Amino acid sequence: MGLLDGILGQVAGNPEIANLAERIGLSPEQVTAAIAALGAAHTQPGDTVAGAADSTGLSPDVLQQILTHLGGEGALGRLGALLGGAEGADGSGGLGSMLGGLFGKA
Known part of the structure; x- marks a missing residue:
């Protein structure tokens, strides 16, 4: 779970997560969890x-x-695929691609 924990730790500080948390009345940490x-x-x-739940x-x-x-549900499948190793060989594309895909930004 180290990779997942690391990625989710980065996601918690993402402005998209903070905006979503604010809209639904949770903390960014709760949204990340x-x-x-x-x-x-x-x-x-x-x-x-x-x-x-x-x-x-x-x-x-x-x-x-x-x-x-x-x-x-489809986004969860994409998240799983990205966490499963869809990161580029140079280390790019992981978190940025995941957030862009999940929030509809290419």
Whole structure:
């Protein structure tokens, strides 16, 4: 989980995460934890939002808002692929590509 922890630590300081957190009334750290929980729940059997709610204690409504802002279940799949090694050989493309893809910016 070291790679995931490192990336999520960088994401927490991202302005897009801060803006999303402000819009839905959470801290950036809570949004980052919610994204991690949604990503983990996405790979498990059952409902993604319900699984993330169980692990974070956040309401399903709040998690659904975050999921919607991320781009839905498909975005979680892209996040998983990016975390799984879609980073360029020179080290570029990882975090910036992930955030750009998740927030609809190329």
